[in-house]
Amino acid sequence: MKITKLETTLAAVLLGTAMLSGCSGSGNAAQDMVVPVKVSQAQEGIIGEGEIYTGVVTPSETVNIVSKLAGKVVELPVDVGSEVRKGQVLFKLEDNDLRNNLAKAKAAASASAAAVSTAEASHESSLVSAASGVVSSKNGVISSQSAINQAQGGLNQAKTAVKQAKNGLSSAANTVKQTAQALADAQKALTRTQALFNDSAVPQAQLEQAQTAVVSAQTAYDNAVNAKANAENQLDAAQKALDTAEQAYKVATSSYENASDGYSNAQRQLEVSHNTATIEANREAFKQAQLNVSIAQDALDDSVITSPIDGIVGTKNTEIGEMVSASSPAMVIADLSTVNTLIYVPAEQINKVKTGDKVQVRVTASDLITTGTVKSVSPLDSSGKGYPVKISVANPDMQLKSGMLADISFVNNDAQQGMIVPSGALLEEDAKSYVFVVNGDHVARKEVTVASESGSQALITSGLEKGETIAVNNLALLSDNSAIKITQ
Secondary structure, eight states: OOOOOOOHHEEEEEEEEHHHSSSSTTTTTTTTTTEEEEEOOOOOOOOOOEEEEEEEEEEEEEEEEEOOOOOOEEHHHOOOEEOOOOOOOEEEEEOOOHHHHHHHHHHHHHHHHHHHHHHHHHHHHHHHHHHHHHHHHHHHHHHHHHHHHHHHHHHHHHHHHHHHHHHHHHHHHHHHHHHHHHHHHHHHOOOOOOOOOTTTOOOOOHHHHHHHHHHHHHHHHHHHHHHHHHHHHHHHHHHHHHHHHHHHHHHHHHHHHHHHHHHHHHEEEHHHHOOHHHHHHHHHHHHHHHHHHHHHHHHHTTTEEESSSSSEEEEEETTTTTOTTTTSSSSEEEEEEEEEEEEEOHHHHHHTOOOTOOOEEEGGGGEEEEEEEEEEEEEEOOOOOOOOOOEEETTTTOOOOOEEEEEEOOOOOOOEEEEEEGGGGOEEEEEEEHHHHHHHHEEEEEEEEEEEEEEEEEEEESOHHHHHHHHEEEEEEOOOTTTEEOOO
């Protein structure tokens, strides 16, 4: 309610009368009067209209800090009320065993990596050796095949020699038979010729000729017998050579079979050498070892508990030397840089509310007036209380605390921005509006432009700066440069 000039005059007369009756006559009493006043700060914002809803201030985000590990707290650099940043250390756990586990895991991983290298080297060596064995055994097959060919050639030659020797022996036998017949015939002829010679039937020359014929036949027979003996010897030698050639052929054939088996074995060994199962097993073991290192590292990292958000430590449930576990929170971190308040809007008003709408937020406990934004509108009635509407309010100065009550009123889209003050802080005189700005233990009267009033609030668009402190009562007793005493 504004204070008029008439009210000011009446208040001054009453105050002057009271002072004259209560003083010893000093002329400076009125000038030295100290007026008790209550004050308020001008706050930038917009004025809400219509129904006022009340909600409770809550953090925009609350996080229970629960350790993943059970352990003893050895460092605790924060306390209740401490401001923390995301990633900042909240507390640390004893980590000697965790560091030892990490060292063991790293050693096992190194050994596993060495096993992989050894398996790869062995595999490479086996491949080279198996490939060399295949080449060598293939050369053996080729060599034994050549030996078979040679043995076959020798066998064929030996068979031919036996055949030729048999033919020679047969021819020699025929010759012996023929020369034996010729010798017998020559001997018969000599006998007849001798008888005739004895009877002087033939001359001496014919007898001698018959005798010569026997000698020649005997010589031919003897030669034929010798030739047959030679032919028999040659056949025997050829048969022995054939036996030798057949044995050589068998040996060459056996060698070829052995070489072929060796070649097949070498090929199978090469196939086995290509198998990388051992390497893969070692690689899988290495992966598991690396995973164990990661697990051990994560466990060590988990011994340092950091804040997941920017915020303030709202609750601390542990101290240095105490044990923490994963069953209960060691701390609670609340983000109050932006706060929420929940109000319930009745059915007849809820369709007028939309996400992004501006609202005025007034917190009586801290004499704070600010602006908020509708964050969400639920389409479901909450047990007859109305439809839940969540309001988001910036809180850069941390004046809004969790649990404070806030009065919420909605603002028109064309609402003006200005300085909000209590209506009772306005003095109206000669169609102008004034406020008394506190300056130490005095006040200065300042003319202001009032854009609008709603209930107990007024919106000033000029003449007043944000944060200036103004008197809100006993305005009728004040004038420019009046002495004051703040009573609140």
